[in-house]
Amino acid sequence: MTAMPLTALALDELRALLGEDGVVADASSLFTYDADAMTLSRVAPDVVALPRTSDEVAAVLLWARSHGLPVTPRGAGTGLAGGCTCESGGVSLSLNRMDRVLSVDHERLFAWVQPGLVNLWLSQQLAPAGLYFAPDPASQQVSTIGGNVSTNAGGPHCLKYGVTLNHILGVTVVLEDGASVTLGGEACDAPDFDLASVVIGSEGTTAVVTAVCVRLLPVPEAVQTMLFDFESVEDACHTVSRVIAEGIVPAAMEIMDRHTVGLVEAWLQMGLPTDAAALLLIEVDGPAVSLPSQVERIGEIAREWRARSQRVAKDAAERALLWKGRKSAFGAYGRTASGFYIMDGVVPRTKLAEALATIYRLAEERGLEAGNVFHAGDGNLHPHVLFDAKSEQQQQDALEVSHEILRMCIRFGGTISGEHGVGIEKRPMMTELFGADDLAVMERVRAAFDPARMLNPGKILPGGSGCGEAHAHARGPAQLGGMMFGVDAARSAGPEGPNLPWI
Amino acid sequence: MQLTKADFRIGGAEPRELWVPANAEAAAEAVRACAEARETLVPWGGGVTLAHEAAPERYDRALGLGALDAMVAYEPDDFTLTAQCGITIAELRRTLAARGQELPLEAAHAERATLGGVLAANASGARRLRFGAPRDRILGARFVTGDGVLARTGGRVVKNVAGHAVHRLLTGSEGGLGVFVEASLKLLPLPPARLALTHGADGALLADAARWRAFPRRECAVLTVLGEEAAPSFTVPGAPFTVIVGYEDDAARVADDARFTAAQLGAPRARRDASDVPPLWQELATLEERPGARLTFTSAHRTPDAIAFLGGHDAARTLVFHAAHGRLHLWPRAEDATALLAAAAAHGFTPIGSRGIALPARPLTGAKHALRVRLSDALDPARVFALGERWRAR
Numbered sequence: 001m002t003a004m005p006l007t008a009l010a011l012d013e014l015r016a017l018l019g020e021d022g023v024v025a026d027a028s029s030l031f032t033y034d035a036d037a038m039t040l041s042r043v044a045p046d047v048v049a050l051p052r053t054s055d056e057v058a059a060v061l062l063w064a065r066s067h068g069l070p071v072t073p074r075g076a077g078t079g080l081a082g083g084c085t086c087e088s089g090g091v092s093l094s095l096n097r098m099d100r101v102l103s104v105d106h107e108r109l110f111a112w113v114q115p116g117l118v119n120l121w122l123s124q125q126l127a128p129a130g131l132y133f134a135p136d137p138a139s140q141q142v143s144t145i146g147g148n149v150s151t152n153a154g155g156p157h158c159l160k161y162g163v164t165l166n167h168i169l170g171v172t173v174v175l176e177d178g179a180s181v182t183l184g185g186e187a188c189d190a191p192d193f194d195l196a197s198v199v200i201g202s203e204g205t206t207a208v209v210t211a212v213c214v215r216l217l218p219v220p221e222a223v224q225t226m227l228f229d230f231e232s233v234e235d236a237c238h239t240v241s242r243v244i245a246e247g248i249v250p251a252a253m254e255i256m257d258r259h260t261v262g263l264v265e266a267w268l269q270m271g272l273p274t275d276a277a278a279l280l281l282i283e284v285d286g287p288a289v290s291l292p293s294q295v296e297r298i299g300e301i302a303r304e305w306r307a308r309s310q311r312v313a314k315d316a317a318e319r320a321l322l323w324k325g326r327k328s329a330f331g332a333y334g335r336t337a338s339g340f341y342i343m344d345g346v347v348p349r350t351k352l353a354e355a356l357a358t359i360y361r362l363a364e365e366r367g368l369e370a371g372n373v374f375h376a377g378d379g380n381l382h383p384h385v386l387f388d389a390k391s392e393q394q395q396q397d398a399l400e401v402s403h404e405i406l407r408m409c410i411r412f413g414g415t416i417s418g419e420h421g422v423g424i425e426k427r428p429m430m431t432e433l434f435g436a437d438d439l440a441v442m443e444r445v446r447a448a449f450d451p452a453r454m455l456n457p458g459k460i461l462p463g464g465s466g467c468g469e470a471h472a473h474a475r476g477p478a479q480l481g482g483m484m485f486g487v488d489a490a491r492s493a494g495p496e497g498p499n500l501p502w503i
Numbered sequence: 504m505q506l507t508k509a510d511f512r513i514g515g516a517e518p519r520e521l522w523v524p525a526n527a528e529a530a531a532e533a534v535r536a537c538a539e540a541r542e543t544l545v546p547w548g549g550g551v552t553l554a555h556e557a558a559p560e561r562y563d564r565a566l567g568l569g570a571l572d573a574m575v576a577y578e579p580d581d582f583t584l585t586a587q588c589g590i591t592i593a594e595l596r597r598t599l600a601a602r603g604q605e606l607p608l609e610a611a612h613a614e615r616a617t618l619g620g621v622l623a624a625n626a627s628g629a630r631r632l633r634f635g636a637p638r639d640r641i642l643g644a645r646f647v648t649g650d651g652v653l654a655r656t657g658g659r660v661v662k663n664v665a666g667h668a669v670h671r672l673l674t675g676s677e678g679g680l681g682v683f684v685e686a687s688l689k690l691l692p693l694p695p696a697r698l699a700l701t702h703g704a705d706g707a708l709l710a711d712a713a714r715w716r717a718f719p720r721r722e723c724a725v726l727t728v729l730g731e732e733a734a735p736s737f738t739v740p741g742a743p744f745t746v747i748v749g750y751e752d753d754a755a756r757v758a759d760d761a762r763f764t765a766a767q768l769g770a771p772r773a774r775r776d777a778s779d780v781p782p783l784w785q786e787l788a789t790l791e792e793r794p795g796a797r798l799t800f801t802s803a804h805r806t807p808d809a810i811a812f813l814g815g816h817d818a819a820r821t822l823v824f825h826a827a828h829g830r831l832h833l834w835p836r837a838e839d840a841t842a843l844l845a846a847a848a849a850h851g852f853t854p855i856g857s858r859g860i861a862l863p864a865r866p867l868t869g870a871k872h873a874l875r876v877r878l879s880d881a882l883d884p885a886r887v888f889a890l891g892e893r894w895r896a897r
Contacts, residue, residue: 108805109719130720152664163662165671166639169803179870186803188631188828191855193680193875193894197638197671201664218720241580247603247692289755346660348581378662379581418662426665433665434655441654441882442667448877460666 004068006046014049017059022097024048033092036079041424043085045072045092052097054210058178061208064091065176065454072456073204075116075147078139080344081423083151083203087458093208095146101125102211109216110169110186115146115209122214131216134161137419138327146209152201154419156252156326157283159377163419165200167215173199173207176450186213198445203421204456206449220285223251224295225319228307229276233257233372234353235305236278240376241349242301243282248294250377252283254326257356259371260384263332264325272325276308280376281326283319329373330384337369339389341398342382344426345409346418349379355412359383362404366397380418381409407432422460430462511547511565516558518545518565525570527587527645527653527684533566534682535651538885545889546682548620549591551612551792555858559889568619571684576659579604583642585659585687588619604690607634609788619683625675628788629725629749632805632828634691637674644670645685649883649891659687672878679891680882694751697780699725700764701773703742710811714767718748719805719827721760725749726827727787728807730820734790737783739772743819746807747787749780790823795834796859798843800852802829812850818843835860867896 015023024030025047034044046069049060064071070090077084086092098114101122105111106129113122119140123132136155137143143153149171154163161167170184184196199206230236233255240253256264256279265272272279280302284294299310313319333340347355356372359381363370369386385401387394406416406429416422416429430439443461447453508521524530537544542563547553549569571589578584579602586595592606593613599605609628610616620626622644627636634640643657646669656669673681708714709728718726729738729745738745746768750760764771775783802809807826813819818835825831831852835843840860847854854862876895883891 105803107716107719108803110803154662154664158662162635162639163664166635175870175874177870181869181871181874183871187801187853188636189625189675189801189830189855191801191853191897192871193878194625194638194671194675195871195874195878197674198668201668205667218722244582244692245580247695249692286752287756287759289759290753293753293755346658346662348578348583348660350578350580375662379660380662414660415658415663415665417665418660419664422665430666433658437652438654438656438666441648441652441669442656444648444881445667445669445672445878448874448881451877 006067006069010067011047014047014060014063017063018049018051018056022050022052022056024050033074033094034085036077036082036084038080038082038085038423038425041082041085043087043089045086046089048092048094050094050097054172054174054180057093057174057208057210058180060091060093061174061176062178065452070454070457071208073146073150073208075144075150076118076139076142078143079147079151079423080342080420081417081425083421083423083456083459085424087424095144098210099144104129105186106131108186110213111216112211112213113145114211115144115149117145119143119145119148126216127219130219132219133214134167134217135164145212145214149200149209149212150202150204151419151421154375154380156254156375159253159375160249160251161217165197168196168200168212169215170213171196171199171209172211173209175207176452176454180210184213198449201421202446203423203459205446205459206455208455222288222291223283223285223319224291225281225283225313225322226295226298227311227322228280228282228302229273229309230278230280230305230307231276233278233356235307236280237352237356237376239280239302239305239307240352242305243298244349244377246297246301248284248297250282250298251285252281253377254281254374255279255376256326256329256373257371259369260329260332260373263336264328267332267335268325268328270321270325273309279325281322326373333384333386337386337388339387339395339398341385341387341402343402343405344417344420345381345383345406345414347379347381347409347412347414349377351412351414352376352379355381355408358408359405362401366401368394368397368401370401375418378418379414403429424459427460427462430460506567506569508565511550511567513545513553513556513562514558516562518562520564521567522564523567523570527571527647530566530568530571530682530684531647531651531653534647534649534887537564538650538887541885542887543889544887546619546623546678548589548617548623549612549615551610551616551620552624555792555794560892562889566682568617568682568684574598575685581661582690582692583659583661583687584690585685586618587685588617588622588683590618592616592618592621599690600693603693605693606640606688607691608637608640609784611789611792613785618686622674622683622686623676623678629727629784629825629827631825631830633722633724633751638671640688641670641674642687642689644673644683644687646670646673647682647684649681649885649887653684657687661689676894677890679888679894680879694753696752696754696757697777698750698757698761699775699780699783700748700761700771701737701739702746702748702768702771703739704728704744704746704807706743706811706814709744710808710814712806712808715806715808717763717767721763723748723827724751725784725787726807726825728810728822728824728826729790730822732820733823734786737773737786747783749784787823791832793821793834796837796840797857798833798835798840798854798860799856800831800833800847801855802831802852804829804851809850812846816843816846865897872897
């Protein structure tokens with residue numbers, strides 16, 4: 001669906017539905033909704049709708065349908081793939097005012113929440129009851145549960161606890177025709193197709209989520225965080241594989257390579273060993289009785305793979321410090337180069353070392369700097385390529401390197417997105433990952449949910465029937481095919497949160 | 504063993520023809536031919552559940568998938584596997600156990616049950632809450648749509664969000680939307696310690712909510728209640744109910760869990776450790792497929808007291824209730840079914856399956872029904888899948 005011109009009369013109708021404060025239509029304000037954190041692909045919506053209830057969401061969809069406007073749901077705008085960019089104009093449906101915890105069942109361990117609820121707020125509200133919501137994308141201080149559902153978000157701790165899908169029992173959604181239905185529910189099973197599992201991860205292309213039933217877990221009794229340093233990235237990767245192969249499933253296993261460590265240390269001066277080829281952060285959690293033996297065995301394995309040192313956090317403050325280095329990586333890139341390019345590829349864990357060597361070689365061949373910080377436990381790489389944003393040649397080189405890296409992920413048996421989705425960014429790569437028949441079947445399912453193709457048209461699937469039309473009429477700049485950040489963009493902050501990359 | 508059409512009876516109905524494709528492409532060709540001929544087809548795994556189902560309205564061909572039984576790729580260090588869907592669960596288990604790993608899904612009659620059948624049924628067994636159902640473990644799949652298109656969605660790596668997850672939609676669709684021919688799954692290491700504790704319980708203990716309240720937070724692998732006649736080989740003699748509590752973790756935690764359970768329930772009547780435990784989980788799964796008219800319910804309940812309302816009902820004697828994830832199986836007398844359905848509904852149990860008992864018809868209207876029909880039309884435009892008609896009629 002391509003947006004029709006929006007008339008003053010139509011805007012008045014929308015204001016009548018949502019109230020004056022539920023509609024944003026002035027050009028300067030619309031500009032702040034023109035992208036998510038992938039800021040080099042910007043298209044301002046024609047209007048922003050800010051519903052407060054599921055009924056208002058339905059009303060907006062019906063209104064948009066009657067005016068031929070596509071609708072793009074939006075959470076906090078922390079996505080890195082352009083998933084909530086209104087590529088075809090139309091309505092940006094911001095769900096941020098639907099941010100309440102609706103109910104909590106402390107005994108049966110689930111809660112109903114609204115989609116605009118910030119991920120971390122949920123766990124903070126549950127903390128006194130000793131419960132939490134396990135998915136913890138790095139953006140969890142800002143990103144919303146609805147956004148997490150839309151991208152099937154992961155996070156550092158999904159190695160042990162799984163991704164968002166594994167923690168969602170049901171969703172209430174509004175379909176493109178304004179009908180509200182609950183898919184799944186509070187029970188593990190439903191007498192139906194598993195429709196919720198299709199909506200989860202569909203990046204707002206199948207339905208608008210207006211309530212989510214999440215599984216809750218007891219807060220682990222104890223946590224231990226360790227940091228090791230290695231003289232080779234390969235040894236760090238082998239340690240990761242060995243630990244898991246022994247049947248230990250840590251809560252998180254994160255690697256920063258020498259390049260990243262150097263940038264973080266230059267910024268934060270935490271005392272990180274800048275001569276190390278890689279730092280490996282491992283966190284285990286669970287009952288206090290279980291952890292000492294795990295910590296001991298992990299230490300032994302790391303030493304077998306030539307770890308030079310081991311640091312075990314003595315308390316919560318030190319644990320936070322160890323994590324701070326990891327979480328500051330992207331801020332460090334932003335203050336170092338005028339542009340950087342981040343990918344979200346996945347390779348089989350056993351191919352990590354080979355993948356890293358390939359990434360370094362690809363960047364070096366074009367005279368670019370590259371480094372990595374990544375979720376090593378599940379093979380989810382976030383390679384970054386630094387470039388001079390003022391150099392078109394370097395930008396082009398970075399783009400080509402990134403494509404080669406994602407092709408490498410496919411060649412190694414992996415995929416082009418582990419946790420951020422396809423959006424606009426990865427769309428051109430979908431034809432390299434899937435065949436025409438595969439994509440056509442995906443399109444069939446999507447069309448069954450959204451026959452009018454009005455929900456976030458053009459995202460995920462490249463060309464072809466249905467979404468191809470919207471794509472051809474897209475009003476934004478040409479897609480870039482990667483997560484590319486200019487420093488100015490990375491440092492800017494919109495009203496819905498900072499446009500910093502969260503990985 | 505040479506299979507015949509008689510081996511593919513559903514509710515006594517025999518297919519007019521039996522096709523046994525040798526590979527995925529041949530399976531797709533068979534479905535396509537069926538669609539062009541406007542005939543109906545039922546994909547078959549091990550027939551663990553199908554044989555007991557009601558006969559479909561029309562049943563032209565059976566598509567036996569037993570020849571698609573190869574392990575395509577097993578990467579122990581990545582904890583993933585890709586296998587053709589005719590491989591049996593028992594065969595998978597043997598391969599994985601040799602490397603200290605498992606696919607934590609139980610299916611009745613594991614020697615016959617196939618990977619494709621388990622996926623199509625979203626069968627999980629007693630450990631579902633802790634380790635997930637097939638929808639949680641499937642990473643990607645190749646499948647055949649109703650017009651014979653061989654497609655693939657998802658991938659083979661443990662983290663993977665590229666594209667629409669059609670493979671998850673097919674999981675649990677009971678052969679109504681497509682035919683699984685190959686699937687990739689996420690594995691787990693075998694736990695260092697396993698423990699299964701068997702306790703007898705009377706109605707008062709079962710109904711004592713305070714006693715069970717702390718169990719969900721212990722994250723039991725299994726918390727299952729059996730009626731006194733559910734499984735004579737391992738229910739507690741003389742006890743109206745048997746409660747089986749299972750833990751799988753490191754040795755220190757399992758020992759701690761055992762102390763907790765003893766404090767709540769007293770000394771167990773029987774105890775199994777280590778490799779003696781998985782056969783019990785298998786027996787529990789097989790119990791679910793006990794012959795006879797059956798009702799299956801789902802619920803949000805997490806503790807055994809949720810079924811206290813069944814005290815005094817005849818069906819309580821043979822029930823299987825996986826309290827950890829709220830699934831209840833009853834084998835009621837025909838004359839009791841209506842009252843049981845009403846009582847179950849009043850206590851938060853929703854029927855999700857029945858065998859030999861007609862569930863009350865629901866109106867075929869509403870947005871969800873329309874969506875279900877659109878999805879069926881999208882993936883099975885020629886209405887080839889005989890069992891898909893049941894979804895359209897829900």
